[in-house]
Amino acid sequence: MPVLLAPDRAPILDKLLSTANIVGLDTQIVSPEGVVLPSIRGLGALSAAGSSEISFLSNPKLAAQLQTTSAAAVIVAPKVYQQLLESGFTPCWHAVLCSQPYLMYALLAQWFDQHRIDHLPAGIHPTAVIHESAVIGSGVSIGPLCVIEENVHIGSGTRLGPHCVIGANSAIGAHTLLHAGVTLYHSVRIGDRCILHSGCVLGADGFGFAPNPMQHGAWAKIAQLAGVVLGNDVEIGANTTIDRGALEDTVIGHGVKLDNQIMIGHNCHIGDHTAMAACVGVAGSTRIGQRCTIGGAAMLSGHLELADDVHVSGGTAVTSSIGKPGRYTGVFPYTDHQQWQRNAAVLPQLAQLRRRLRSLERESPANPA
Amino acid sequence: MPVLLAPDRAPILDKLLSTANIVGLDTQIVSPEGVVLPSIRGLGALSAAGSSEISFLSNPKLAAQLQTTSAAAVIVAPKVYQQLLESGFTPCWHAVLCSQPYLMYALLAQWFDQHRIDHLPAGIHPTAVIHESAVIGSGVSIGPLCVIEENVHIGSGTRLGPHCVIGANSAIGAHTLLHAGVTLYHSVRIGDRCILHSGCVLGADGFGFAPNPMQHGAWAKIAQLAGVVLGNDVEIGANTTIDRGALEDTVIGHGVKLDNQIMIGHNCHIGDHTAMAACVGVAGSTRIGQRCTIGGAAMLSGHLELADDVHVSGGTAVTSSIGKPGRYTGVFPYTDHQQWQRNAAVLPQLAQLRRRLRSLERESPANPA
């Protein structure tokens, strides 16, 4: 019979239990008889974890690895653990039974990373160029060679890596992290607990031009007068760009997660908790609902509305509004190149083929006419 | 009967009239009887503008908003205004009658933004690192922590935001604006009145490698010896990259407008006044004509020629040259995911389906053979 692990023997599992308690995850630790938990030094995948590491099972397809892993402890759903025992297998690892193993893994990974974060350099580096009018909260860290322009507000506990530029009249909330080389134009507002990755640019001019019929082909620039607003708990990936609004702000809701190299056009609204994978482009003035997911390299045309809980597959071009939750896809299936050539050649004839088919159907003996 | 607004009562409308005069736009202001124009403090969309703001109607679909807007003044085409009066509606806003309302809006937005621009910090920041051989024109502003290398020329009235890097032997024309964090490699030439947004990189090496048959799979780098040349009045979006030429310059014509995250390969030529939306990729040595528009996330293969006045829809892959003006498209229509699965499964059989259709046609009684 497994025994409950004594918390004082394993601070990391103790930490797990207290974390689980805070977020409301019902969690129990079950240890193999007579096996003392070693000092846990890391977190690894089931197939790679060493004997002083903790692992987790979130993908049921990998359940067989529970029988071969060298991990000292494994986070696993109670049901899966029960099935394992019933199959006759006796684990020699300590089981952390929890209904949300993937969430528990996320929390644990954060805990491991915290040690590194706690040792990051603090304070305001003397090489930073900070306008005298800037209002800097308590416990703020500003890295080397940052530039903070006029009337900027930075909330308490926020950290800026090296080489960030914060444009005039911008404001950053509390406990937000800007990695090296983030650029905010003027009048950009960022919430609390956000993470902005290197090379992202918020507040560049939206792409607005009026054709000038008096000069053949020339474009008159439409100055972009509004700003960008990010909610709380937003993460923005490396080299992602979010343009400022023309007349009204571009708005990114609370808890939105944007991967790298995403482009959000001017005047867009992204609803709370929506997540987009890398390389997505959203053209101007499109409004996306809450809890949507947009797959990598998808593109959305401008002036669309997507309802809440819409899921767009990677590589899909969304060219019209979507009013109903669900999953939407439009991707050309890839094949061997020669096969593609043969089949793609038929595409420009599809309408004609349909006509020919109809014509045959009209002639068919089965056709009552 | 509406009366003509006294210019001294409303400097902004006065400004509008003089601007219109300069660019040759025939413009007239018509005021509702007895309504004094308030002080105009901003510019807003018809649906959002407040009672001290000016608005515009450029999209005829929104004409109904003319009857509900709270704007103090509206820029509108004379024909549309006439129809409104004829419909029996009496506007309580001041009408700025102009045949190009969208262009007038663009000019007005520029005027509103000018106030902010006029207050940007001027002069050369002491933290900028400037090579002694650099030639800096009169009235140039160079922001904090810029790096200007050997033999750089910067024309009069040009502004560099913080953190720009200008490589050796590069030249920037007059009255050009580089936002924070623009990088020019060596030997890049920029024209007058250009705007370059943060994170754009001009002059990185084109992607050129020769397979080295003596080392299985290895690539020998082809040094990229030529530069990048931008004409006048060009705008380049945030995080866009334009590679330097291998043997001849990459050339961007006058008045070209490139949105964010565009990639222009080495040796490309982009004709005057061509505009590209975000996330477009143009492979090396492709030549695009004048006044083309390329929709977002379109991609163009290398070594192509596109005629003048070609319009490519967003998301389209252009894999061959286009000799005739017109609009070109190639996008897989998106649908509900399950419907997509059913239909996409037929694509690898299209050539076979066509054969089967032909075979039925041959057997058809309607077939004279």
Added chain:
Amino acid sequence: MPVLLAPDRAPILDKLLSTANIVGLDTQIVSPEGVVLPSIRGLGALSAAGSSEISFLSNPKLAAQLQTTSAAAVIVAPKVYQQLLESGFTPCWHAVLCSQPYLMYALLAQWFDQHRIDHLPAGIHPTAVIHESAVIGSGVSIGPLCVIEENVHIGSGTRLGPHCVIGANSAIGAHTLLHAGVTLYHSVRIGDRCILHSGCVLGADGFGFAPNPMQHGAWAKIAQLAGVVLGNDVEIGANTTIDRGALEDTVIGHGVKLDNQIMIGHNCHIGDHTAMAACVGVAGSTRIGQRCTIGGAAMLSGHLELADDVHVSGGTAVTSSIGKPGRYTGVFPYTDHQQWQRNAAVLPQLAQLRRRLRSLERESPANPA
């Protein structure tokens, strides 16, 4: 009869012969009778090279230009040169006969560029901010305003342009070149002789979030604990991003060449000598073999395996693993917009059309049933 050029008359051809010797390219120089080689000042395409430039023919389609070029010397395959003589044409240029003209051109272009590189500023710029624990090899150049964090190692002969940021515990090998504005997060390892272009970001957090069922729609961040490892002779394009691994490193093999604006997700492995054109996106945990080529703007889904020697056409979405070498494509062919509209409208009916075709086939008199 052509005569062999005296090496002392033309140092550049001398250089060519010695380079050819080093890399094992059998090369011979043949000069037109009585024509003295001028001083060679540059390298140009056949159609553009002037009379003091050297050129090359690698694309057989351009062979006719051999008869019209003004180049002083041309690198050409012996077989092509022989055919030219047999056609009765007598070149007035000096022929550099070499079985790999394109490779020879690459080596020659490198030689021309070396002059510029040799004159780049050397040493550690006083404005660089370098942590006292950093270990800097001999002959290292660090440009203005770079930031080198704790415990960084930089190998001998490596050059950093201005504004690079090297995160804590990262290591860069020997003779590697970082152009201006490269950002490495903490714990990133770069090999020898690599080239990293401006704006590229290595080591940003992979896109990992666990849904938090206890907060409707919210995401819990999965801290990304592993790093990024680049082999030797890797080139990374401008504004390309390579994310750090979640639990195991993201690995880029030796000799890999990535163009601009590419996105490599966390945990990916890219095999040696694989090359990707611009704007490619590779989602997390995908493994790509050796010597693959991925065309521009292709996208690869996550958790896939691509064999060695797989070639993916530009714009193709790869959504499943590829076990066999070969070329794979999936691109919607573009056409005139109206034609596209007519044909694309049939796509959502393809499965239905197939059913109707089957039904006709069943009724067909040719059908034995």
